[in-house]
Amino acid sequence: MDTEDVRLQIYRSFVDTGRPPTLVELTAQIGLDDVRRALQQLAGARHIVLGADGEVVMAHPFSAVPLGFSAMGRRTLWWGGCAWDSFALPHLLPDEPSVLVATQCPGCARALAWDVTTMAPPAGPEVAHFLTPVSAMWDDVVTTCANQRLYCSEDCVDRWLRERSVPRGYVMDLATLWRLASGWYDGRLTHGYQRRDPADAATYLRSVGLEGPFWGL
Numbered sequence: 001m002d003t004e005d006v007r008l009q010i011y012r013s014f015v016d017t018g019r020p021p022t023l024v025e026l027t028a029q030i031g032l033d034d035v036r037r038a039l040q041q042l043a044g045a046r047h048i049v050l051g052a053d054g055e056v057v058m059a060h061p062f063s064a065v066p067l068g069f070s071a072m073g074r075r076t077l078w079w080g081g082c083a084w085d086s087f088a089l090p091h092l093l094p095d096e097p098s099v100l101v102a103t104q105c106p107g108c109a110r111a112l113a114w115d116v117t118t119m120a121p122p123a124g125p126e127v128a129h130f131l132t133p134v135s136a137m138w139d140d141v142v143t144t145c146a147n148q149r150l151y152c153s154e155d156c157v158d159r160w161l162r163e164r165s166v167p168r169g170y171v172m173d174l175a176t177l178w179r180l181a182s183g184w185y186d187g188r189l190t191h192g193y194q195r196r197d198p199a200d201a202a203t204y205l206r207s208v209g210l211e212g213p214f215w216g217l
């Protein structure tokens, strides 16, 4: 069992149960020192995010902690990660072609929900706001994801920004968010997955209509 097997075990656990494996579960086949080494390698390569006690907190698009979203499939309930991650789930999970994504507008606290499918973007006037530019997304990726939210409208985004005196990040409609999420995580459930290099990432972002300094393009 190598590092890639550990990565896949983490993803399989998230897919099947909605949560990451515990350290005890990961040590079923290899020793604790090897598990810890594999987790450190995976975190260093940005495949996963570890918490203070070395536990798995995120394996994008999955999250072990609440970040403002829930995502309900036919048999499984996930913390949805951020807006991008929540909208990605039906695309990544062949057995879950429709996922009910729910959240609360950070601007006005209204409850919001969409049936997100692989067929077409959900209809609606809501917008996504991403606060942290791509160049800084991994400085603190949990905080980055926690600030990639869905709002009723641009007015609610502006209210949220005004109350915190923080500069606007990037606002996109539901269709753009859905396109961004649709193929971004392709391959993560497959053995031998390679993360996109910057050139491939740029090509993907442009293909879904995202450009400009926020995206590093």
Ligand SMILES: [Zn+2]
Residues within 6 Å of the ligand: 105, 106, 107, 108, 109, 110, 151, 152, 153, 156
């Ligand atoms: Zn609102």
Ligand SMILES: [Zn+2]
Residues within 6 Å of the ligand: 081, 082, 083, 084, 085, 144, 145, 148
């Ligand atoms: Zn995220």
